[in-house]
Amino acid sequence: MPVREKFELGLKELQLKLTELGEFSIDALHQSLKALETKDIELALEIIDNDAKADMMYEEINDFAILLIAKQQPVAIDLRRIIVGIKIATDIERIADFAVNIAKATIRIGNQELVKPIVHVKKMLEITSNMLQLAIKAFNEEDTKIAKKIADMDDEVDHLNGHAISELMEISRQNPEYVQQISHLAFVCRYLERAADHTTNIAESVFYLVKGRHYDW
Helix, strand or coil: CCHHHHHHHHHHHHHHHHHHHHHHHHHHHHHHHHHHHHCCHHHHHHHHHHHHHHHHHHHHHHHHHHHHHHHHCCCHHHHHHHHHHHHHHHHHHHHHHHHHHHHHHHHHHCCCCCCCCCHHHHHHHHHHHHHHHHHHHHHHHCCHHHHHHHHHHHHHHHHHHHHHHHHHHHHHHHCHHHHHHHHHHHHHHHHHHHHHHHHHHHHHHHHHHHHCCCCCC
């Protein structure tokens, strides 16, 4: 098999591994919100246990990328593709960590009835999930147009986060007995907001990959 063809197959495998890690992280986020909304402690514990799989997938991506560099000795744009892939894997793995953090918040809240429906939180999750799916697509297709859309979606998550926090603070003033739960819910909002930020980092990495410079959102 020609060297170039072998290298292209390696890049495709790297993309597949990143896509798999992204899908795992998206599912973990959805499951963490499900556990929170339904007060499912067993599911929350399962999410925490499954984080070891995300760590393993992340390590596999790093090892594979390093091996690809060592064996193929890529230069210029090809080397940049691999390095960007490693950086993106770091952002995706961090998103999986936020799902674990939400699961831990669920355990701390326990069986206590939620002070309010988590409508804004679920909307933040929906947007963040879509952002991550688009970010992975943008990387695989090296599409900066898709990458630019993600910044606008991140602004929407920021807006929802601010609105949710304001509501929680108002409830806290009126119901001080729920201050501990409200604190945990505020952290959940923060975790989703940070997940969206890491997804925006992926979009920035895609722009750097294609254009060779960083994009000022």
